[in-house]
Amino acid sequence: MDWKLDESLPIRSQLTERLISLIASSRYGPGDRIPSVRDLASDAGVNPNTMQRALCELEDMGLVVTNRTAGRCVTEDINIIDSFRRKRAREQTEEFLKKMSALGLERNEIKSLLKEALGEDEL
Amino acid sequence: MDWKLDESLPIRSQLTERLISLIASSRYGPGDRIPSVRDLASDAGVNPNTMQRALCELEDMGLVVTNRTAGRCVTEDINIIDSFRRKRAREQTEEFLKKMSALGLERNEIKSLLKEALGEDEL
DNA sequence: TAAACTGTATTATTGCTTTAATACAAAGAT
DNA sequence: ATCTTTGTATTAAAGCAATAATACAGTTTA
Numbered sequence: 001m002d003w004k005l006d007e008s009l010p011i012r013s014q015l016t017e018r019l020i021s022l023i024a025s026s027r028y029g030p031g032d033r034i035p036s037v038r039d040l041a042s043d044a045g046v047n048p049n050t051m052q053r054a055l056c057e058l059e060d061m062g063l064v065v066t067n068r069t070a071g072r073c074v075t076e077d078i079n080i081i082d083s084f085r086r087k088r089a090r091e092q093t094e095e096f097l098k099k100m101s102a103l104g105l106e107r108n109e110i111k112s113l114l115k116e117a118l119g120e121d122e123l
Numbered sequence: 124m125d126w127k128l129d130e131s132l133p134i135r136s137q138l139t140e141r142l143i144s145l146i147a148s149s150r151y152g153p154g155d156r157i158p159s160v161r162d163l164a165s166d167a168g169v170n171p172n173t174m175q176r177a178l179c180e181l182e183d184m185g186l187v188v189t190n191r192t193a194g195r196c197v198t199e200d201i202n203i204i205d206s207f208r209r210k211r212a213r214e215q216t217e218e219f220l221k222k223m224s225a226l227g228l229e230r231n232e233i234k235s236l237l238k239e240a241l242g243e244d245e246l
Numbered sequence: 247t248a249a250a251c252t253g254t255a256t257t258a259t260t261g262c263t264t265t266a267a268t269a270c271a272a273a274g275a276t
Numbered sequence: 277a278t279c280t281t282t283g284t285a286t287t288a289a290a291g292c293a294a295t296a297a298t299a300c301a302g303t304t305t306a
Contacts, residue, residue: 009132010263018223025227036282051283052166062142068281069273089226094235096219102140104148108254113216114237118230129273133293159252170295192252192303 003044011046015054023063024085034064035099037117047067126167134169138177146186146197147208155198157187160213 005014014106022028034055035043041051058064062080066072075081100110128137145151155229156164157178178195181187185203189195198204223233 021225021227025225037284038281049266050264053282056198066283067273069271069283071282085226085228087221089228089232089236090240092222092226093240094220096215096242099215100212100262102144102148103215104206105208107213112211117216117220118214135293146272160254161251173294174295189253190303191254192301194252194303 001043004091005044005046012050012054012057015044015046016057018087019054019058019064020061023058023081024088027090028074030074030081031101032074034072034074036071124166128167128169135137135173135177135180136140138167138174140167140181141213142177142181143186143207146181147211151197153197153201153204155197157195159194159196 003015003018005011019028028034032038037052037055038048040055041048044051055064055066059066059072061084062077063075063084064072065075097110105113124147126138126141128134134227151157157163160178161171163178164171167174176191178187182195184207185200186198186207187195187200200234220233228236
């Protein structure tokens, strides 16, 4: 997997986002075993310590469950995953609209840009 | 003015974004004199050095013009401001849609969220 | 002309993030 | 039973961002 890390944000934050995305999009499904800290770190090309911290954040959010010596799994509770997904989506929508307002864009312009980006006539 | 700085990003980046917003939304209009580095820094509650660096980024983008000892002004070239505004808006739209895809959302869900956030029946 | 203000430059220090190199205890695998 | 793998913890070092405290040269202003 290409983790596509850059320097615009702390690496740990980027790892956290990526892991969330993997779970939210079901590429790591409910109950699935997650690769070990060391494997993930090696794959992403980062220090195991950094990956460990990212995973701990996921655990704090309740998205993953840790079995001390037997590895980690995605939570089996679909509600947690789905409500998290909805919450995040809502937040990012708000954030997007705020940024557009900050640029002084009107609703019509926003709608127009979205249509264009989605390649649709009717939004 | 409330600069609303947090710790999610480097302060300099946040200052840059805020200044861009002020210009893009015409709160600092074309040709307008910009407050001094020290005044802006004092207002934002940051170190003058940090504000200075943010302003230099704006200058690199061509949004402000510096008159060595006589302060800074917003560029008088409306084209620069407007094309920058459009470019940013496009980028942020792309970014938003990418984030939504990363969460595994379908177009219908995205549309629905946008309608809800904009408080409109028809988007 | 003198004082205040402009952007800019420099140096040092503090704190955070990341990397690095280990170490440990518990469970699984052979 | 031994070896490997698991998550976790610790300590040190390097790099970067932000702050702090100045200093300088040129322009405005009083």
